[in-house]
Structures are given as structure tokens and as C-alpha cells.
Amino acid sequence: MKDTAQPQDVDSAGLRSRAVEALTAARTRTELLTSCIDDAELTAQHSPLMSPLVWDLAHIGNQEELWLLRNVAGRDAMRPEIDSVYDAFEHPRSARPTLPLLAPAEARTYAAEVRGRALDVLERSPLRGAPLVYDAFAFGMVAQHEQQHDETMLITHQLRRGPTALTAPPPPSAPDGAALLPGEVLVPGGPFTMGTSVEPWALDNERPAHATFVPAFHVDTTPVSCGAYLRFVEDGGYTEPRWWEAAGWAMVREHGLTAPLFWRCEGGQWLRRHFGATEPVPLDEPVLHVSWYEADAYARWAGRRLPSEAEWEKAARHDPASGRSMRYPWGDADPTPERANLGQRHLRPAPVGAYPAGESPLGVRQLIGDVWEWTSSDFLPYPGFAPFPYREYSEVFFGPGHKVLRGGCFGVDPVACRGTFRNWDLPVRRQIFAGFRTARDASEGEF
Incomplete structure (x- = not known):
């Protein structure tokens, strides 16, 4: 392929x-x-x-x-x-x-x-x-x-502590009808081309292109919102070990975690610190500053799971009409301000359901920009991987210690964000601009 x-x-x-x-x-x-x-x-x-x-x-x-x-x-x-x-x-x-x-x-x-x-x-x-x-x-x-x-x-x-040093205009609101979007989208099973061999500035871990078979699955139409995550918090999600991997539960206990980083509850209202200012938690924005363990725990609580890296990329690049893999969810053209929240134009994610011009052929939104999205996958080399131009860029990080994130965020420039771009970090990391979306297996008869 x-x-x-x-x-x-x-x-x-x-x-x-x-x-x-x-x-x-x-x-x-x-x-x-x-x-x-x-x-x-x-x-x-x-x-x-x-x-x-x-x-x-x-x-x-x-x-x-x-x-x-x-x-x-x-x-x-x-x-x-x-x-x-x-x-x-x-x-x-x-x-x-x-x-x-x-x-x-x-x-x-x-x-x-x-x-x-x-x-x-x-x-x-x-x-x-x-x-x-x-x-x-x-x-x-x-x-x-x-x-x-x-x-x-x-x-x-x-x-950093102290007064706000950076300013930027707010991102666009979600369009009318965003609240009526389906909660999830069915991605059909079958092979697709993962990675790239033709993108001139792609880094070594994105290469080479290779055929990957992905069974049918459902994926969230948008990233998980702060409002949805708050329901997990208020349902005792941080007090129930059954939702957590052992290492994640140990992290919760050791650090006394009760909510995403920068969140706090005062007088019954949830607030967060955001670039030097304190504001109510924006319930319609994608949740931000959660570790892989928190994302995984939420998915379990919701009866779902995190998508694998291959599932995420298929949702972001596969065009079922032509069967080909595109550079971005919307096609091969470079990102524009109408398609994705990138480049620090805004200092926050856009509300869930924003950027209809960046929607994939299957109807999945905000796959590029807004928040990095945790996947279930370890950071591993693709078949045929060759380090270039130095081992320390990717190869030394391969293994079960790092989890893959995809899609970029509002703080990522388009030059460093593609449908094939792979980010990775330790599953405990909370300070990064990371959120997630969830997935589930498709049942027989749906495909």
C-alpha cells in the first residue's frame, strides 16, 4: 500500500x-x-x-x-x-x-x-x-x-507564578448545531497507510509508510470536554482505585490528586489557573493538563477506552471514499486558521465542536490542534524504521515507558504538526497541553 x-x-x-x-x-x-x-x-x-x-x-x-x-x-x-x-x-x-x-x-x-x-x-x-x-x-x-x-x-x-505576561484573542466559538453532533463516529475496519515516506520534513519516527489493518471502532466526535471530565471528578473518580492502573493509582495517592492540574474547588465552584489568571473551569472546552493515567481512568469510568495510535491516525487521515491516506483530516492542504487551532494564535483550546472546516470525511472534529490527545499506545518504531539524522531524536525513547500523543495543540506550530506527527511523553506528565478522546470496539453488524 x-x-x-x-x-x-x-x-x-x-x-x-x-x-x-x-x-x-x-x-x-x-x-x-x-x-x-x-x-x-x-x-x-x-x-x-x-x-x-x-x-x-x-x-x-x-x-x-x-x-x-x-x-x-x-x-x-x-x-x-x-x-x-x-x-x-x-x-x-x-x-x-x-x-x-x-x-x-x-x-x-x-x-x-x-x-x-x-x-x-x-x-x-x-x-x-x-x-x-x-x-x-x-x-x-x-x-x-x-x-x-x-x-x-x-x-x-x-x-510560572505572577501576573499574566502573554495575551491572545479567544478562539472561535463552536458553530450553531455543534451541540447536536453525534457523540461518536464509526470508523470502518480495514487496512490503511500509516506513516509517511513522502512528507519532506517528516521526522524519522513518522517513517516509513506502511500498511496497517485496523478493525472497525467507534471514536468520539470531539475531544472530551471539561464538563464531561468534571462528572468523572464529582462521581468520585479520584477516590476509586478500580478505574486506575496500579501506577496511576499510586500517583493519585502519593500526590493527593483530586482533579486536573491547575483546577481547584472554592465555595462549590471549580476554578483553574490559566496563564496567570484565575477563571471558572470552561465546561465547553476540551479538558487540559491531564496525564495518561487520568485519561485512561476516565475512559474506564465511561465504559470506553483510549484509541490506539493506529486508530487515531486512521480516524485522522483515512478517506473511505478513495481509500487513501491524506496529510490532514480535511485533505492535503496545509492548515489554516479556519481548519485548526494551532500556532499560539489563541492561548486556549476552542470549544468542542469548533472548526467544522477541519472535519474528517467521517465527521470527526478537532483532530488537529486544540489539545494533544493521549493514545493507548507505547512509543515504538514503525516496521523498517531507520534513525535519522541522530539516534537521540527518537530511538532512545522507544519502549513501554513513553505513551504516544497525537494531533498537536493550540501551542504547536503547523510546521511541527501533521497527520503523521508523533509526540510522546511519560504517562505521569500533567503540565503539557494534553487532553484526549475515547473509543470503543464496534460490535458485529455495525460494519
């Missing part, structure tokens, strides 16, 4: 333009996230789970130098003495404040100097031949890397 998604064909000039646009958008966002607070806030560690923002800033520049200046252009290191400081594998996040970090002004100067040289390399690169530069892959990889750290920095902004 072939990979039938059709990314647009572009010539070298078009590839350069696309790469410049992606790199520029990432840097604009990095500057927004690091210029809205003072130097003391940049150098502080707002949570032991996260790096100081100034570490991310210089790490972005260091990785860009490593891949675009040293590996692509063959140049000598600009500042070899800082390589170990900004090696994400050498120092855990909790220890990074003790390192000899570049000061904010110095970090900005370094990142800007690297970017100027990188754009010169891009202008001179043939974008054909070696795999690292073919179709501007290395430049796209660096843009995705920076946007992923921008999302990480956005999480740090959510964790």
Missing part, C-alpha cells in the same frame, strides 16, 4: 522560501515568549520540571549552529565551550539553573548571530543530493525543533 498523501511539489527557490518562512516564524515566536518578562524571570526556574527560559533560548541557537553551520556547512564551532551546557541529554532540567548559562542578552546575541549565518548557508545550499539537505530537511528540522521549544517555553509560562 503506497503513501498517497500529496505534499505540494516546490522547486529549490520555493523550498528556500518555505524554510526562511518557517525559521522566521519560529524566531518571532521565541522572541515573543522571551521578551514579555524581565531578565530575572528568564533566568529563574519556575518549576523543576522545566528549564529556565534562558536555557531554552541559548539551546535553540546551539542546536541550530550544530546542524546548519557545522553539519550542513562544515564550519568550526562558534563557541565549543558551551556545547555541554546546552546538551539536553547531559543535564536534567532540574539541574540546569546551576550551569554557567549565558545571560539573556548574550544568549540573544548568540542566537541571532547563528541565525544570520544559517540563512547564508540556506541561500548557498543546493537542497539536493545529501539526505540532510535534500528538500531543505535540516532547515525544516531546525524550525521544528525551535517551535517545539517554543511550546515548552509556553508550558513554562503556564507554570
Whole structure:
């Protein structure tokens, strides 16, 4: 079964333009996230789970130098003495404040100097031949890397205490009739093409395309809402061990969990802290800041389960009319503001049922953007996987310790979000912008 998604064909000039646009958008966002607070806030560690923002800033520049200046252009290191400081594998996040970090002004100067040289390399690169530069892959990889750290920095902004530093307009409301959407959609059984071999900037764990058989199943039309999750909370979901995996129940007991991260109940009203402000829990938005264990417990309580990664991708990419796999639920065209909540245009998910223009052929909504969606699957390689351009991007994380998330969120840029894009994290993680939808097996006679 072939990979039938059709990314647009572009010539070298078009590839350069696309790469410049992606790199520029990432840097604009990095500057927004690091210029809205003072130097003391940049150098502080707002949570032991996260790096100081100034570490991310210089790490972005260091990785860009490593891949675009040293590996692509063959140049000598600009500042070899800082390589170990900004090696994400050498120092855990909790220890990074003790390192000899570049000061904010110095970090900005370094990142800007690297970017100027990188754009010169891009202008001179043939974008054909070696795999690292073919179709501007290395430049796209660096843009995705920076946007992923921008999302990480956005999480740090959510964790930091103090007044609101970021603002954005609200997302669109759900259209009239969204409340009348069916609760679930039947996805027919059969093979489909999972992964990709043609998407030029796809990362190694998305490759190669391969035929996967998925039995028929039902999947939620929209992500699980805060209102639906609140019913689980108020039904004693956090006090009933029968809903939880053993490790998840141990987490609940150890940390005294009673609700999603940032939620609290005062005077009978549920509130949450959201980017420095306190607000009533928005019952019509997808639930946010829940771990895999919480998502799994809710699904059990509801008499359902989390979808597997293959089920999620089939719901998001399979076109039953043509039998082919598309790049996105709506087709092969790139995301637009009418189709998905991406790119930090808004600082929250849209209400469930929003973005009808992003609906899949089967009628599933909000598969791209709004909230990362936990799946039941461990993060494992596809058949025929080959690490590229380095093992530490994906391969070292394979195994039962990490669960797969799909679909992106409001804090993910389109360059780092595709129907094939795979995210992964530890099942205890709550600070990430993660929610979920549920699924169930289809019974005989339904397909």
C-alpha cells in the first residue's frame, strides 16, 4: 500500500522560501515568549520540571549552529565551550539553573548571530543530493525543533507564578448545531497507510509508510470536554482505585490528586489557573493538563477506552471514499486558521465542536490542534524504521515507558504538526497541553 498523501511539489527557490518562512516564524515566536518578562524571570526556574527560559533560548541557537553551520556547512564551532551546557541529554532540567548559562542578552546575541549565518548557508545550499539537505530537511528540522521549544517555553509560562505576561484573542466559538453532533463516529475496519515516506520534513519516527489493518471502532466526535471530565471528578473518580492502573493509582495517592492540574474547588465552584489568571473551569472546552493515567481512568469510568495510535491516525487521515491516506483530516492542504487551532494564535483550546472546516470525511472534529490527545499506545518504531539524522531524536525513547500523543495543540506550530506527527511523553506528565478522546470496539453488524 503506497503513501498517497500529496505534499505540494516546490522547486529549490520555493523550498528556500518555505524554510526562511518557517525559521522566521519560529524566531518571532521565541522572541515573543522571551521578551514579555524581565531578565530575572528568564533566568529563574519556575518549576523543576522545566528549564529556565534562558536555557531554552541559548539551546535553540546551539542546536541550530550544530546542524546548519557545522553539519550542513562544515564550519568550526562558534563557541565549543558551551556545547555541554546546552546538551539536553547531559543535564536534567532540574539541574540546569546551576550551569554557567549565558545571560539573556548574550544568549540573544548568540542566537541571532547563528541565525544570520544559517540563512547564508540556506541561500548557498543546493537542497539536493545529501539526505540532510535534500528538500531543505535540516532547515525544516531546525524550525521544528525551535517551535517545539517554543511550546515548552509556553508550558513554562503556564507554570510560572505572577501576573499574566502573554495575551491572545479567544478562539472561535463552536458553530450553531455543534451541540447536536453525534457523540461518536464509526470508523470502518480495514487496512490503511500509516506513516509517511513522502512528507519532506517528516521526522524519522513518522517513517516509513506502511500498511496497517485496523478493525472497525467507534471514536468520539470531539475531544472530551471539561464538563464531561468534571462528572468523572464529582462521581468520585479520584477516590476509586478500580478505574486506575496500579501506577496511576499510586500517583493519585502519593500526590493527593483530586482533579486536573491547575483546577481547584472554592465555595462549590471549580476554578483553574490559566496563564496567570484565575477563571471558572470552561465546561465547553476540551479538558487540559491531564496525564495518561487520568485519561485512561476516565475512559474506564465511561465504559470506553483510549484509541490506539493506529486508530487515531486512521480516524485522522483515512478517506473511505478513495481509500487513501491524506496529510490532514480535511485533505492535503496545509492548515489554516479556519481548519485548526494551532500556532499560539489563541492561548486556549476552542470549544468542542469548533472548526467544522477541519472535519474528517467521517465527521470527526478537532483532530488537529486544540489539545494533544493521549493514545493507548507505547512509543515504538514503525516496521523498517531507520534513525535519522541522530539516534537521540527518537530511538532512545522507544519502549513501554513513553505513551504516544497525537494531533498537536493550540501551542504547536503547523510546521511541527501533521497527520503523521508523533509526540510522546511519560504517562505521569500533567503540565503539557494534553487532553484526549475515547473509543470503543464496534460490535458485529455495525460494519
